Amino acid sequence: MADHPLVAHKLTTLRDETTDSPTFRRLADELVTLLAYEATRDVRVADVTVTTPVGPAEGVRLTRPQPLVVPILRAGLGMLDGMTRLLPTAEVGFLGMVRDEGTLKATTYATRLPDDLSGRQCYVLDPMLATGGTLAAAVHLLLDRGADDVTAICLLAAPEGIAHMEESLKDRTVPVRIVTAAIDSHLNESGFIVPGLGDAGDRLYGVV
Ligand SMILES: O=P(O)(O)OC[C@H]1O[C@H](OP(=O)(O)OP(=O)(O)O)[C@H](O)[C@@H]1O
Ligand SMILES: O=c1cc[nH]c(=O)[nH]1
Numbered sequence: 001m002a003d004h005p006l007v008a009h010k011l012t013t014l015r016d017e018t019t020d021s022p023t024f025r026r027l028a029d030e031l032v033t034l035l036a037y038e039a040t041r042d043v044r045v046a047d048v049t050v051t052t053p054v055g056p057a058e059g060v061r062l063t064r065p066q067p068l069v070v071p072i073l074r075a076g077l078g079m080l081d082g083m084t085r086l087l088p089t090a091e092v093g094f095l096g097m098v099r100d101e102g103t104l105k106a107t108t109y110a111t112r113l114p115d116d117l118s119g120r121q122c123y124v125l126d127p128m129l130a131t132g133g134t135l136a137a138a139v140h141l142l143l144d145r146g147a148d149d150v151t152a153i154c155l156l157a158a159p160e161g162i163a164h165m166e167e168s169l170k171d172r173t174v175p176v177r178i179v180t181a182a183i184d185s186h187l188n189e190s191g192f193i194v195p196g197l198g199d200a201g202d203r204l205y206g207v208v
């Protein structure tokens with residue numbers, strides 16, 4: 001969990017039901033950039049030497065293959081710009097997933113990802129980790145394609161969702177991390193995070 005007063009400040013306004021959609025989008029974008037800083041702590045780099053005007057300097061560069069960023073549509077799209085601002089050379093794949101609001105089961109309606117993710121670090125973007133059905137399915141899909149390191153960035157997580165992720169992924173050997181701005185209290189009977197922020201997709205893009 002990202003423990004920083006700026007993250008807490010922005011998250012508080014994001015939760016506020018009086019925050020309008022343009023402000024919600026801007027705050028989600030800003031929050032992701034802050035979370036991305038934490039989430040990319042283990043991004044792979046290699047040693048390089050550059051020459052400054054004064055002489056050689058040891059440094060690092062991101063290695064290839066480039067990391068893959070995967071926003072889960074719709075709501076994850078609101079996190080994409082904030083992430084690629086920090087990782088401009090990353091490639092971007094897309095997953096369209098929707099949760100049935102009655103059964104709370106997630107289905108995938110769009111997949112645009114490289115077939116082979118061997119050796120790739122993947123960063124999955126989805127603002128809400130509620131039951132965990134959506135994120136677990138997304139991570140399994142990436143692992144099945146060979147991803148060898150997965151980090152999920154969420155704005156909010158419910159304890160039930162984190163527990164579901166742990167249970168669902170317990171037989172996988174690949175490291176999977178979750179970076180979130182806060183872990184909330186619980187899910188309500190409709191599967192919404194409490195206190196949460198409501199429906200992230202609707203607050204970003206409107207009710208469809
Ligand atoms: O952890 P879960 O219980 O699976 O719920 C979380 C999912 O629900 C929301 O998406 P939604 O289905 O509302 O789609 P949207 O982004 O298009 O609004 C949210 O953006 C997550 O993807
Ligand atoms: O609280 C929740 C749970 C799932 N999806 C959302 O957008 N919000």
Ligand SMILES: [Mg+2]
Nearest residue numbers: 199200201202
């Ligand atoms: Mg939604």
